[in-house]
Amino acid sequence: MDKWPIGVFTSVDAGLGVRLDVAQELEIPTVQLHAPHQQTRTPQAADAFLKRCSDARITLTAVFGGFEGESYADIATTARTVGLVPKETCAARVQEMKEISDFAKILGCETVALHIGFVPQDASSESYQDLLDVTRDLLDHVASNSQQLNLETGQESADHLLAFIADVGRDNLFINFDPANMILYGTGAPIEALQKVGHLVRSVHCKDATWAAINKRGTEWGTEVSLGEGDVGMETYLRTLDELGYEGPLTIEREIANDQERQKADIGQAVRLLRELRKKITS
Numbered sequence: 001m002d003k004w005p006i007g008v009f010t011s012v013d014a015g016l017g018v019r020l021d022v023a024q025e026l027e028i029p030t031v032q033l034h035a036p037h038q039q040t041r042t043p044q045a046a047d048a049f050l051k052r053c054s055d056a057r058i059t060l061t062a063v064f065g066g067f068e069g070e071s072y073a074d075i076a077t078t079a080r081t082v083g084l085v086p087k088e089t090c091a092a093r094v095q096e097m098k099e100i101s102d103f104a105k106i107l108g109c110e111t112v113a114l115h116i117g118f119v120p121q122d123a124s125s126e127s128y129q130d131l132l133d134v135t136r137d138l139l140d141h142v143a144s145n146s147q148q149l150n151l152e153t154g155q156e157s158a159d160h161l162l163a164f165i166a167d168v169g170r171d172n173l174f175i176n177f178d179p180a181n182m183i184l185y186g187t188g189a190p191i192e193a194l195q196k197v198g199h200l201v202r203s204v205h206c207k208d209a210t211w212a213a214i215n216k217r218g219t220e221w222g223t224e225v226s227l228g229e230g231d232v233g234m235e236t237y238l239r240t241l242d243e244l245g246y247e248g249p250l251t252i253e254r255e256i257a258n259d260q261e262r263q264k265a266d267i268g269q270a271v272r273l274l275r276e277l278r279k280k281i282t283s
């Protein structure tokens, strides 16, 4: 694969991301897939999806897990509902994530990814130790499928994420870096964070956002905006990835609810921006 192929999110049945025919029309060569619901995680569905990808000359680069009951309504709700951290749903979600890993294997995909949730601050707390245990258990399953797990960034500072990954102590745990999330969650300047965690970055999102007011960062969302119009600094972002030796896909993440035309236009503009910057930086 060429350096920095453009990518976009797609889904089989989750109603998220861009339809494959739209990706094909925009000449996007790679996709990350939102994991389908359980009833759609079948060998037949996998075959049908792979056939459509191959017809559109699109390569699947990662399968993202997500769970029933997760809500990103505001930061506090996200902390309470997302990932493997909430205790009540943890066991069932780990089991489901293992099944998603199995489905990704049928798809021939070596990378699964997820928002693990807000990693507890206190490393000596029971909740932190529990999270280490379930993460190791999941990673062993993922390894048995010859896969790696990439954690989505944003809910932790770079330092906290690094400490957690070191504490987990497995060699198939990496990072899906999302610069906009650092801004949206108020967890740190994205380029600085990327420089810290860069050696573990195996996939990235291209997304942009503007910061919340300074006294509200970390408690209120920043604002997601079109690529290139926010506070990430796309050229600096790509130049930093270049310096780090990252050559993988540049996966555009942009959800615009209930407006497929606007989403398509927005993603088309993002594709143009990334192609232009890629040319400028790599030639």
Ligand code: MG
Residues within 6 Å of the ligand: 152, 178, 181, 205, 207, 253
């Ligand atoms: Mg993301």
